[in-house]
Amino acid sequence: MVNSFGTRVSPLSVPERLLLGPGPSNSHPLVLKALSNQPVGHLDPYYIDLMAEVQGLLRHVWQTDNRLTLPMSGTGSAAMEATIANIVEPGDTVLVAIKGYFGNRLADMASRYQANVKKIERSWGQVFSIEELKEALEKYRPTVLALVHAETSTGVCQPMEAIGDLCRKYDCLLILDTVTSLGSVPVHLDNWKVDLAYSCSQKGLSCPPGLGPFTMNKRAEEKLNKRKGKVPNWYLDVSLLNQYWGSDRVYHHTAPVNMNFGIRESLRLIIEEGLENSWKRHSENANYLWDGLENIGLQLHVDKNYRLPTLSTVKIPEGVDGKAFSMHLLNNYGVEIGGGLGELAGKVWRIGLMGYNSQKNNVDRILNLFDTELSKFKS
Numbered sequence: 001m002v003n004s005f006g007t008r009v010s011p012l013s014v015p016e017r018l019l020l021g022p023g024p025s026n027s028h029p030l031v032l033k034a035l036s037n038q039p040v041g042h043l044d045p046y047y048i049d050l051m052a053e054v055q056g057l058l059r060h061v062w063q064t065d066n067r068l069t070l071p072m073s074g075t076g077s078a079a080m081e082a083t084i085a086n087i088v089e090p091g092d093t094v095l096v097a098i099k100g101y102f103g104n105r106l107a108d109m110a111s112r113y114q115a116n117v118k119k120i121e122r123s124w125g126q127v128f129s130i131e132e133l134k135e136a137l138e139k140y141r142p143t144v145l146a147l148v149h150a151e152t153s154t155g156v157c158q159p160m161e162a163i164g165d166l167c168r169k170y171d172c173l174l175i176l177d178t179v180t181s182l183g184s185v186p187v188h189l190d191n192w193k194v195d196l197a198y199s200c201s202q203k204g205l206s207c208p209p210g211l212g213p214f215t216m217n218k219r220a221e222e223k224l225n226k227r228k229g230k231v232p233n234w235y236l237d238v239s240l241l242n243q244y245w246g247s248d249r250v251y252h253h254t255a256p257v258n259m260n261f262g263i264r265e266s267l268r269l270i271i272e273e274g275l276e277n278s279w280k281r282h283s284e285n286a287n288y289l290w291d292g293l294e295n296i297g298l299q300l301h302v303d304k305n306y307r308l309p310t311l312s313t314v315k316i317p318e319g320v321d322g323k324a325f326s327m328h329l330l331n332n333y334g335v336e337i338g339g340g341l342g343e344l345a346g347k348v349w350r351i352g353l354m355g356y357n358s359q360k361n362n363v364d365r366i367l368n369l370f371d372t373e374l375s376k377f378k379s
């Protein structure tokens with residue numbers, strides 16, 4: 001084929017990669033098969049039934065009964081923005097507990113929606129204690145507390161027990177980022193008393209990027225219904241979206257139907273495996289990775305009690321050019337691992353074992369590469 005510039009455009013040929021970085025992760029082959037179907041209309045009765053199935057399946061993986069549960073058309077950041085856009089009114093005090101890159105993004109978004117943003121911070125690799133959160137709630141009396149469950153930038157999993165109760169005591173709504181935990185790390189939204197949460201399709205759900213699951217409970221709905229003005233973001237306005245995802249089925253935007261085929265298949269696969277079995281698989285493979293890395297003399301950045309099974313941060317040994325090593329793995333072996341962000345730039349590698357990629361043979365592959373290749377990068 002010759003394009004208008006007179007050059008030949010070759011057919012798409014995507015290199016094969018094993019994605020063991022912070023995401024996206026490789027998609028399950030059955031998800032890819034689901035995506036390759038011809039689209040149907042976004043108001044086709046078949047699709048309407050599928051939408052309800054996706055909502056039910058999302059409620060299950062999140063362990064919630066929330067009526068307003070749907071995948072936003074967009075990536076995790078769109079769903080993140082949906083929580084803020086719908087719940088924050090100008091002047092609301094929003095407390096953001098920041099212990100990594102994505103906490104900062106939440107604070108930035110809240111400020112764009114004219115919140116009075118208050119921050120508490122922990123160094124990258126630490127978690128918040130319940131006492132620290134209590135002190136901040138007492139001090140700032142926020143309308144909303146936002147925090148990240150699974151910090152992809154640090155490899156930390158925030159313990160969630162008692163935080164929801166504390167928020168209820170201080171009459172504050174709780175937003176939780178479950179982008180790197182949904183489907184792969186225990187998440188109990190209702191038991192934890194989380195009011196709004198969001199996630200993505202491309203990590204624990206073994207789908208390509210493109211959907212951002214979103215959920216809000218009745219407490220959050222009440223605040224939304226009492227808003228003085230319109231939600232200042234048309235595309236992410238849940239009250240409009242609910243006319244399509246709820247019983248009215250009124251057109252809002254042309255849904256990415258194939259992505260919803262894909263997520264339905266990925267959620268079905270989690271049910272087939274069993275949600276708890278999926279959590280167990282991720283935990284076992286992560287522990288296997290951590291032991292293997294330590295056996296070859298590497299150190300993990302996060303205390304074992306708070307490590308995230310889906311994303312491990314490994315300290316780059318003194319004298320090693322971390323970026324050169326990860327490029328070597330990508331260029332010569334087709335294996336992707338991530339580098340550090342922010343405070344951890346140049347200090348750690350980030351190894352992801354998410355969804356379909358959380359498999360023992362993948363752990364063996366990456367351990368073997370560290371074992372045989374890393375010495376070439378030591379001065």
Ligand SMILES: Cc1ncc(COP(=O)(O)O)c(C=O)c1O
Nearest residue numbers: 075076077102150152177179200
């Ligand atoms: C914890 C966390 N929150 C939010 C996001 C943003 O999601 P996305 O990149 O899909 O927009 C990410 C992306 O990796 C993430 O790891």
